[in-house]
Structures are given as C-alpha cells and as structure tokens.
Amino acid sequence: MSDSRPAMPPAPATGRKDAAYEQIRRLILDNVWPPGHQALEQEIALQLGVSRTPVREALIRLEQDGLLQIVPRHGIRVLPMSAQDMRELYEVLTALESLAAELLALQRPDRDTLAPLVQATDAMAQALEQDDLDSWARADEDFHARLVTLCGNRMLAEAVFSHWDRAHRARMFTLRLRPKPLESTREHRALIDCLLAGDSAGAGAVNRAHRQRASRELLSLFDRLRLQQL
Structure with missing residues (x-):
C-alpha cells in the first residue's frame, strides 16, 4: 500500500544553518573536536549530512565566537583554550x-x-x-x-x-x-x-x-x- 502522506518540505535554509552551527559547536564544546582538530568544509558537510552552504555560514559564526579558525583552502582548525x-x-x-x-x-x-x-x-x-x-x-x-x-x-x-x-x-x-x-x-x-x-x-x-x-x-x-x- 502506498503512503498517501504528503512529502515534508525541505528544511528552511536558516534552519539548516542554525542546525549546522549547533552541531559543530557541540562537537567543539564536548571536545569531540579537540583543540587543533582540522577538517575540510566538504568533510564537515558530509559528516552532518547537509550541503556546504549552511556549513560555511555556520563556520563563519563559530570563527566569530572564537572557537575555530577558517584557513583558506585548508578548511578549519579548532582553536586552543588559553x-x-x-x-x-x-x-x-x-x-x-x-x-x-x-x-x-x-x-x-x-x-x-x-x-x-x-x-x-x-x-x-x-x-x-x-x-x-x-x-x-x-x-x-x-x-x-x-x-x-x-x-x-x-x-x-x-x-x-x-x-x-x-x-x-x-x-x-x-x-x-x-x-x-x-x-x-x-x-x-x-x-x-x-x-x-x-x-x-x-x-x-x-x-x-x-x-x-x-x-x-x-x-x-x-x-x-x-x-x-x-
């Protein structure tokens, strides 16, 4: 029997960006990504199951928060704690x-x-x-x-x-x-x-x-x- 329920619309861009921000932030705060951890933007997008655009916007916010550094052509590096x-x-x-x-x-x-x-x-x-x-x-x-x-x-x-x-x-x-x-x-x-x-x-x-x-x-x-x- 076919499922007659309507398909769910894709999550709004703002929702995907905020979700990516919270997921990456939690990985850093919980030390899953320890100081010095490096990752490429594409690798992060694959890990989170989203496109690169919300990941990129989330990374910019996290850099402003002082949690990571965006390294051109090399992805990101989690910053150490002073x-x-x-x-x-x-x-x-x-x-x-x-x-x-x-x-x-x-x-x-x-x-x-x-x-x-x-x-x-x-x-x-x-x-x-x-x-x-x-x-x-x-x-x-x-x-x-x-x-x-x-x-x-x-x-x-x-x-x-x-x-x-x-x-x-x-x-x-x-x-x-x-x-x-x-x-x-x-x-x-x-x-x-x-x-x-x-x-x-x-x-x-x-x-x-x-x-x-x-x-x-x-x-x-x-x-x-x-x-x-x-």
Whole structure:
C-alpha cells in the first residue's frame, strides 16, 4: 500500500544553518573536536549530512565566537583554550558561585529545596563508582547550575550562564587528563551541610575552596601541556 502522506518540505535554509552551527559547536564544546582538530568544509558537510552552504555560514559564526579558525583552502582548525582565559574564567565563576552559595544559605533552605543538589552529588558518586566520567561531568555541571539557580538572584545566574560554554569546554577537555575527581563529591556534601545549617560564611568558604582547587588542577594541566608542546 502506498503512503498517501504528503512529502515534508525541505528544511528552511536558516534552519539548516542554525542546525549546522549547533552541531559543530557541540562537537567543539564536548571536545569531540579537540583543540587543533582540522577538517575540510566538504568533510564537515558530509559528516552532518547537509550541503556546504549552511556549513560555511555556520563556520563563519563559530570563527566569530572564537572557537575555530577558517584557513583558506585548508578548511578549519579548532582553536586552543588559553591558560590566561581559563584563569580569568575561574576567578569569575569562583566569585559568583560563592556569592550564590552565601545567598542561598541565608534563606535557610530545607532538605526538599536542596534535593536537586543532593541528587546531583549522589549521581556524581555513583558515576565514579562505575568509572563513568561523562556521567560524572554531567552531574557535576548540574550541581553548579542548580546552585546558582536556587540562590534566587536572576542577574547573578545570567552572569554565570554567560560563561557556561567555556567552562563546559574546559571541563570536557581536561576530563580524562586530570586525576580521578574524588574530592568534588566530598566538597559538595560539605557545602550542602553548610546550606542546611544556614551558615552563609561557611557555604561561601567551602565553595570558594572547591572552585580554587579545581582551578589549580586545571591550570597546572594547561601549563604541563604547553611545556610538552614547546
């Protein structure tokens, strides 16, 4: 029996361009395409299953975003992450997230309010037991996103999320290069205890120490990689 349903019209050009942009962007942010990755425009179009025109337009946007470089006649090259950029990024995130922790503690949240943080921390612990670093990274990212959302300061959350992509890329780039992240679960649970106790100063201090430790690990790794490339 023939299918009498009408054929779907082709996707609008704008839709194809935006879809290509999001797909390529995600490949870079998730470190599927690591720093230094090179590809020809035609290869990318074949991989995404679209024509070269939306790919070309998407690549121009991604170059403007600072994620890649278009090399004439040689396709694209994914740009590296600067150690200085990462240092500044973590300084900003440390300050904003620690303030979010302080603001949330002042609200004296109950266990129901903090359930998303507990669930994310439990998911991190379970992922480590199973040596599933990808699941650990998702749960860790969920914890920090929930923290800044729960604090109730919309502008603070918007400021944090404006840096989210770069923080995600750094996390995924270093995920399998760092030591197993055993300390994060303990530090998250200590933060939850401070929040439940309404200890604003303690919550800020615990989160600040947590972010500063992570920053030191990441920057030390960036320095080692740079020296290996000299």
